[in-house]
Amino acid sequence: MSHAADPGDLAGRAARALGDPRLQRAVRFTADRLRDAKAAATASLGGFAEWRERGREIRAHTIANVDHYLRLFARNLAARGGRVHFAADAREACALVTEIARQGGARRVVKGKSMVSEEIGLNAHLAAQGLEVVETDLGEWIVQLAGETPSHIILPAIHKTRGEIQELFERESGARLAPDTATLAGHARGRLRTRFLAADLGVSGCNFAVAETGSVVLFTNEGNGRLVAALPRVHVVLMGLERVVPTWQDLECMAQVLPRSATGQPLTTYVNAIHGPRRAGEADGPEELHVVVVDNGRSRQLGDPEFQAILHCIRCGACLNVCPVYRQIGGHAYGAVYPGPIGAVLNPLLEPDRPARTELAQASSLCGACSEACPVAIPLHDMLVALRARDVRHGRGGPGLRLALRLLAWLARHPRLARPLLRLGRTLARLPGVRALGPARAWRRIHAPLVPAPRSFLDQWHAGTGRDEVQHGP
Ligand code: SF4
Known part of the structure; x- marks a missing residue:
């Protein structure tokens, strides 16, 4: 039901998603499989805690010195005949790709999976310039046919059932298809193969850029990445500026933790290392290789003690698959x-001026499962708390929230007054009529009703019972 273009506020979108049991079943089914596969793959590797710590160190060192490693990467790729362009924002990045396409006389574009291209709105931009753009990652093609956007960063069509995919493919091709996975995948392969052969520009993402040799590395499972990179005359790689790693030895650590955490595989089916455009005597590869390094709000996080680590991602x-909020709302x-x-951390940081982004920090129970799952130990839940605090400091929480927080702070400093007042509040909050009012009604749009305990924790503590009397509503 809901798509990325779904309007309204977070609570409204979440409420609509919660009313769609089919969506929840689809998301949980795959998220469970990914979560369990990750657990098995990391256990079979052994010593995953050490790999994780090594991964964290590599990412922290790289991001602390990202300007140096990006320069080194650009110099080394240039020495192999590639070109590196730096784009300050989405507009510049789209303009660069368009200009590369124009100079190469390109009309037909095939794309590999790239979240940066989603971030900068590349498809719409290229289409507006008259270029035909076809996604070739299976999940991306499915959401493109459906007119949607990805709903997971590695499985774009996680929200779709097999039956829905069958319908989409039949509508696009006019063919009648059996609803089994082999038929549907074979159909997609056949349809996309002709697009690869006709394309004059390939656009891909980049898992890692290895600075010491100026190489681009893609981890893929479908093989479309190497076709995008090798068949068209021109290949454009889009990468966020944080994608760089210093050395191949560092990449080895990333190769241990990324596929295991993403899909539970020891290694993806394909690992493509691209060292430049086609050289004399080589059988395949593009005549031109361009890498567009996108900033778009990332460099603002450098030097920020609270948020720089988000660039380690x-x-x-993996954090999506274990998140109790994502698993419910998709x-x-x-x-x-x-x-x-x-996303709840990154989107508000990349687009701080959009209020619709800042509210995403509320989409968390702060249980910490995300931080625990992260293979490079990013403290996501600490960042979510910091974002909430920042929003309140900036006055974005609304006057009601600010007043309530001031009142709580005042009560905390005056415990003698606080206890009878809180007792009165608790008694009132237990009245069904009060629970249907104002903020309580807003809470109940997406939460189970929470009925205060008859006696507060403090009262129980002082009475020496220590019993948990919190009551959840029906
Ligand atoms: S924050 Fe950590 S767990 Fe989440 S996508 Fe990034 S690396 Fe993976």
Whole structure:
């Protein structure tokens, strides 16, 4: 039901997603499988805590020195005949790709999976310039045919059932298809193969850029990445500026933690290392290789003690699969490009001026499952708390919230007055009529009703019972 373009506020989108049991079943089914596969794959590796710590160190060192490693990457790729362009924002990045396409006389574009291209709105931009753009990652093609956007960072069509995919394929091709996975995948392969052969520009993402040799590395499972990179005359790689790693030895650590955390595989089916455009005597590869390094709000996080570590992210998606909020509402309810815990932190940081982004920090129970799942130990839940605090400091919480927080702070400093007042509040809050009012009604749009305990924790503590009397509503 809901798509990324779904309007309204977070609570409204979440409420609509919660009313769609089919969506929840689809998301949970796959998220469970990914979560369990990750647990098995990391256990079979052994010593995953050490790999995780090594991963964290590599990412922290790289991001602390990202300007140096990006320069090194650009110099080394240039020495192999590639070109690196730097784009300050989405507009510049789209303009660069359009100009590369124009100079190469390109009309038909095939794309590999790239969340950065979603972030900068590349498809719409290229289409407006008259270019034909076809997604070739299976999940991306499915959401493109459906006129939607990805709802998971590694499984874009996680919200779709097989029956829905069958319908989409039949509508696009006019063919009648059996609803089994082999038939549907074979159909997609046949349809996309002709697009690869006709394309004159390939656009892909980038899992890692290795600075010491100026190489681009893609981890894929479908093989479309190497076709995008090798068949068209021109290949454009889009990468966020944080994608760089210093050395191949560092990449080895990333190769251990990324596929295991993303899909539970020891390694993806394909690992493509691209060292430049086609050289004399080589059988395939593009004549031109361009890498567009996108900033778009990332460099603002550098030097920020609370948020710099968000640039350590390797986009594995593991935090989504364990998040109790994502698992209930799916990705589109976030209403932004990056869903789940990583999105709840990253979107507000990349677009601080959009109020619709800042509310995403509320889409968390702060249980910490995301931080625990993260293979490079990003403290996501600490960042969510910091974002909430920042929003209140900036006055974005609304006058009601600010007043309530001031009142709570005052009560905390005056415990003698606080206890009778809180007791009165608790008694009132237990009245069904009061529970249907104002903020309580807003709470109940997306939460189970919470009925205060007859006696507060403090009262129980002082009475020495220590019993948990919190009551949840029916
Ligand atoms: S924040 Fe961590 S778990 Fe989430 S996508 Fe990034 S690397 Fe993966």
